[in-house]
Amino acid sequence: MIFSVDQDSDELERLPEEEFSELDILEREDFQEWAIEEPQVLGEELLVITSEYAKFADLRERLDILAIDPNGKLVVAELKRDKADQTTDLQAIKYASYCATLTAEEIQKDYRDFWNDRNEDEFTPEEVGETFAEFLNQSVIDEVPYMDDGWANFELDDTPRILLVAGSFGPEITSPVMWLIEEYDMDITCTRIQAYEHRDRVILNSQQVIPIPEAEQYLTKRREKQEKQKQSSVTFTLPALLERGVVEQGDIVVFDESKVPDESEREWDPSAEYWRARVTGMTGQQNNLEWLENGEQYSFTGLTREILNRLVGRDKNKPLNGYAYWTHPEFGDRTLLNLREADETADD
Structure with a gap:
C-alpha cells in the first residue's frame, strides 16, 4: 500500500490503487516509453538495447524490450499494462529462444541502430562499446576490453532471462512460472507495476512478486554455482x-x-x-x-x-x-x- 503524509498536519492518506486504463495510460505509448527512458521502472538496473525488436526470421512478432543486465545476460521483457494475459509467459519464452543465438557484437549493433534512430544521434562503435564496458560488471569484460573495431569485448551469456511486467498476474501465469523455476531453474522474474494518482501526478510502484524476495538470494546462488560449473573451462x-x-x-x-x-x-x-x-x-x-x-x-x-x-x-x-x-x-x-x-x- 502507498500512503501520503501531510507534514504540516501529520494527516495520513491512503492512496487507492488505480488501473492503468482508468488513468488513460497506454501500454506502448506510455508504459513502454517510460521503461525505455528509465529501465528501473521495471524493478532493476538494465541497459535497454532496443524496443519492438523484430529481427526474427520469417516472423512478424515484436519483442517489447530487449535489454542486458550488469552480469551480461540478455533480458527479454514483456510488458502488459494491466493484467498479464494467459499467453504472456509462452510469448516471452519464445522470444528468449529466438534471442539465444545473438552475439555480443550483434546486440551492440542493435543498440547503436535503435538509439541513433530514436535520438537522431550518430553513435560510433567505440562510443557504444564504452557504454557497454562501463555498464557491465568487470568480471564480464574480457582482459582486452574492446574489439578491433571498437565494440566491447565480452562473453554474452547464451541463456536470456525473462522479465514479465504487468499490473497483475493470475494463477494461469504464476503457476507455470513457478513450475519452470523450480523444476527447470529457468530465470524468470514477474514484476508487478502498481499505479496511484496523487495531486495530479501518477505514482508508480514496482514490486517483484516471483521469485519472492526471500527466495531470490537462494536462487541467485544456485544459478551462480551452475554458471561457474558450466564456464569452469572458459578462461581469458x-x-x-x-x-x-x-x-x-x-x-x-x-x-x-x-x-x-x-x-x-x-x-x-x-x-x-x-x-x-x-x-x-x-x-x-x-x-x-x-x-x-x-x-x-x-x-x-x-x-x-x-x-x-x-x-x-x-x-x-x-x-x-x-x-x-x-x-x-x-x-x-x-x-x-x-x-x-x-x-x-x-x-x-
Whole structure:
C-alpha cells in the first residue's frame, strides 16, 4: 500500500490503487516509453538495447524490450499494462529462444541502430562499446576490453532471462512460472507495476512478486554455482592458450603481415626482431610479451599499440584486440585470437 503524509498536519492518506486504463495510460505509448527512458521502472538496473525488436526470421512478432543486465545476460521483457494475459509467459519464452543465438557484437549493433534512430544521434562503435564496458560488471569484460573495431569485448551469456511486467498476474501465469523455476531453474522474474494518482501526478510502484524476495538470494546462488560449473573451462585468451599448450613460455610470435598498415614505410620481415616477440609465460597486465626489438615487456595489446604508433602514428588509446595481430608460426601462422576462438589445442 502507498500512503501520503501531510507534514504540516501529520494527516495520513491512503492512496487507492488505480488501473492503468482508468488513468488513460497506454501500454506502448506510455508504459513502454517510460521503461525505455528509465529501465528501473521495471524493478532493476538494465541497459535497454532496443524496443519492438523484430529481427526474427520469417516472423512478424515484436519483442517489447530487449535489454542486458550488469552480469551480461540478455533480458527479454514483456510488458502488459494491466493484467498479464494467459499467453504472456509462452510469448516471452519464445522470444528468449529466438534471442539465444545473438552475439555480443550483434546486440551492440542493435543498440547503436535503435538509439541513433530514436535520438537522431550518430553513435560510433567505440562510443557504444564504452557504454557497454562501463555498464557491465568487470568480471564480464574480457582482459582486452574492446574489439578491433571498437565494440566491447565480452562473453554474452547464451541463456536470456525473462522479465514479465504487468499490473497483475493470475494463477494461469504464476503457476507455470513457478513450475519452470523450480523444476527447470529457468530465470524468470514477474514484476508487478502498481499505479496511484496523487495531486495530479501518477505514482508508480514496482514490486517483484516471483521469485519472492526471500527466495531470490537462494536462487541467485544456485544459478551462480551452475554458471561457474558450466564456464569452469572458459578462461581469458592468454591463460586459455597457455592451458591448452598452444603457446608456451619462450615461444616466438610474429606480427601478422595483413595487419601492417598500407601507409607504413617499414617493410614486413618475419625474421626481423621488430616484427617478433617472445611469450614470457606471465599473465599480468603488462608482462605477456618481450619485444625482441628492445627487450622490454608489454601486454599483447600494449605492444601492438606501440608498434602501430611507431609505424603510422596511430593513437595508443584507440581500442584494439592485440591477439588479432600476432600469429603463431607453429600453427600455420594463424592469429592467437583465431586459435583461441577455435578452441585449438597443441594436440590438434
